[in-house]
Each structure stands twice: as C-alpha cells, then as structure tokens.
Amino acid sequence: MAELVLTAATPHNPLLWRVLTDPPPDDLRGVAANFARIRAALEAAAVDVIVVIGTDHIRQFYSDNNPAFVIGLADDYHGTFENEVRTFGLPYREVRGHRALAEAIAGRELLTGPIDFAVSHEWRLDHSFVLPLLYLTPEFDVPIVPIHVNGVLPPLPGADRYVALGEQVRDGIARWDSGARVALLTSGHMATEIGGPRQFLGGASSDPEFDAEAVGWMRDGDLAAAVAGATYERVTCAGNMTYQYVNVLAALAAVDGRPADLAEATPSRFAPSPFFLWTEP
Numbered sequence: 674m675a676e677l678v679l680t681a682a683t684p685h686n687p688l689l690w691r692v693l694t695d696p697p698p699d700d701l702r703g704v705a706a707n708f709a710r711i712r713a714a715l716e717a718a719a720v721d722v723i724v725v726i727g728t729d730h731i732r733q734f735y736s737d738n739n740p741a742f743v744i745g746l747a748d749d750y751h752g753t754f755e756n757e758v759r760t761f762g763l764p765y766r767e768v769r770g771h772r773a774l775a776e777a778i779a780g781r782e783l784l785t786g787p788i789d790f791a792v793s794h795e796w797r798l799d800h801s802f803v804l805p806l807l808y809l810t811p812e813f814d815v816p817i818v819p820i821h822v823n824g825v826l827p828p829l830p831g832a833d834r835y836v837a838l839g840e841q842v843r844d845g846i847a848r849w850d851s852g853a854r855v856a857l858l859t860s861g862h863m864a865t866e867i868g869g870p871r872q873f874l875g876g877a878s879s880d881p882e883f884d885a886e887a888v889g890w891m892r893d894g895d896l897a898a899a900v901a902g903a904t905y906e907r908v909t910c911a912g913n914m915t916y917q918y919v920n921v922l923a924a925l926a927a928v929d930g931r932p933a934d935l936a937e938a939t940p941s942r943f944a945p946s947p948f949f950l951w952t953e954p
Contacts, residue, residue: 675774675849677857678953679718680928681711682891682921683809684946685727685860687761687800690807692942700876703939707948708808710935714952715809721853722771723810723817724778724842726924727801727860728824728917733793740791741830742838743821744779746772750819752798766803769816774855778818778845786844787837790820801917805860824861824917832903835919836896839926859924861917863887863938863945869913876942880911884938884945887918891949894932896925912944921949 684704692698697705715723732754734743750768757763779790802819822838823829830838839857846855864880864887878884890899899922908915925933928951938945 675846675851675853675855677843677846677927678854679714679720679856680924680951681714681856682859682861682924682947682949683708683711683805684862684948685801685804686862686943686946687757687763687804688943689941690804691762700940700942704941704946707935707937707939711948711950712809714950715856718856718952719854720815720856722774723815723856723858724774724820724846725802725805725817725858725860726820726822726838726920728920729799729801729821731825732799733797734821734823736826739823739826741823741834742788742790743793744775744790745770745796745819746775746792747794747796748772750796750798750817752803753800754797757800761800763800763803764807766806766813768798768806768813771816771818773851774846774849774853775818777849778842786841788834788841801860805858809858822920822923824919829905829916831905832900832919832922835922836900836926839923842923843927857924857927859920861920861947862912862914863918863947864911865914865944866912867914873943876940876944878938878945880915883907883911883915888936888938891921891925891933892936894925894930896922896930899925918947921947924949924951
C-alpha cells in the first residue's frame with residue numbers, strides 16, 4: 674500500500690509572490706526559510722505525489738455551485754486565473770494530476786467514506802493551490818490530487834468535517850495498492866482580515882490570541898482542542914479570511930493528532946503565516 678510520509682501546511686497569500694525575493698527582505702526571511710525547510714523535507718522524503726487541500730476563492734466554484742468538498746480526477750490541471758496573473762504577477766503553470774490516488778481517496782464507483790466528494794474532471798486551480806507549489810515544487814514535477822474545501826461561502830463545513838476529511842485522505846492513501854510515497858499539503862491563513870479595519874496592521878495579527886491558540890493545537894497535537902476551538906464564531910471573529918486556517922485540521926487528523934515538528938505563525942509584512950510540518954514518526 675502507499676504511505677503518507679510527510680504532512681505540511683503553508684500560507685497561500687498571493688501577495689507574497691511579488692515581494693518574497695531572493696534574497697528575501699528582512700521582514701520575510703522567516704517565511705522564506707520555512708518554505709525552504711518544507712521544500713527540503715519534501716525532497717528528502719522522495720515524494721511521488723502530493724494531495725493538496727486548498728480553498729478556491731470563488732473562481733472555479735462560485736455561488737451557483739460551490740460544493741463543500743471537491744476532489745480532482747483530471748490528468749492535468751491549469752493554474753492560475755488571468756486576474757491573479759495581472760494583480761499578483763503569478764505565473765501560469767500546468768500541473769499533472771494523479772487519478773488513481775484521487776479515486777482511492779474518493780471511491781471509484783461508490784461513495785463509501787465519510788466525505789461525499791463532488792468530483793471535477795476539468796479544474797482551473799487558483800492561488801491556494803499554485804502559490805504553495807511555486808515555492809515547494811517549483812519545477813511542478815510532482816503530480817497532485819487537488820481537494821477544494823469551501824471556506825468562503827456559508828454554509829461552511831464544521832471543524833469535525835475537516836477531521837473526517839483528513840482521516841479519509843489518510844485511509845485512502847493506505848488503501849491504495851501502490852508503493853508510492855505520498856505527501857499531504859494544506860494551505861490557508863492564520864488570523865487574517867481582507868478589506869476590513871484590521872487588514873495588514875503593519876504585519877500584526879488581526880487576533881494574536883487566536884494565533885497563539887491555533888499554533889499550540891498543532892504544536893501539542895491536540896486535535897480535540899483544535900476542533901473545540903475552531904468554531905465558526907470564534908474563527909470568523911479572528912478575521913474574515915481566517916476560516917481557511919481550518920484546512921490544517923485535516924492535516925492534524927491525517928497524522929492521528931501527532932505533535933508537529935514545526936508549528937509557527939511566522940511574522941510577515943501582511944499577517945502571520947501558518948507553517949506546520951509533520952515528518953515520518
């Protein structure tokens with residue numbers, strides 16, 4: 674069977690692309706170092722395929738049809754969108770898919786797991802998928818299985834549903850009849866507000882108390898506390914984009930609540946950035 678050998682979470686803030694240069698500016702050195710650390714861990718783990726959990730930002734999945742969970746069954750994916758190219762300078766990329774693993778996770782003929790996935794055979798990936806890969810696999814030479822979780826348009830999945838997602842991804846990898854080495858990558862935010870009065874407060878968090886708690890859940894491997902703390906009211910109170918943090922609960926569930934090797938809300942000029950990493954036990 675296949676093996677989950679690495680699990681990680683990174684930011685997907687598209688504003689990073691124009692400013693995270695080499696060498697990085699002083700206020701982004703920590704962000705650059707943590708992307709580099711996770712990239713090195715991926716390379717050392719000799720990963721064959723990456724499951725990427727992200728949140729489409731009302732581009733591929735809009736108000737007329739925005740399922741809670743979508744998994745990609747395509748052989749290839751295109752990213753990103755024209756407005757993200759214009760606004761953020763993000764480059765276009767072609768990304769290889771991995772249908773066999775996607776079917777092992779979602780089910781080939783019947784939906785038998787706790788998550789009833791919608792499936793997509795044609796998918797254009799936005800920055801929540803493309804931005805992390807630009808830093809972690811810049812050659813785009815590792816195929817992916819993209820999973821969209823609706824973290825934007827209510828009703829949103831509750832924290833317990835993210836746990837179920839992580840468990841289904843883990844179990845699907847274990848069921849897959851393959852010797853492949855698989856990584857799970859989630860992307861999102863710490864406490865972040867866009868367009869509101871707490872936007873980019875000189876790099877300060879819109880809710881430092883939430884960030885401290887949220888990092889602690891991953892550092893301690895406390896899945897129960899993470900579920901209890903990541904309520905809709907608490908997370909959205911921390912900032913209007915903060916619900917995408919909850920993606921990382923799927924990562925913590927996939928590793929059975931094991932404490933992270935890296936757990937940090939890394940300072941940046943925009944808002945603290947999530948970096949979490951679990952390597953092989």
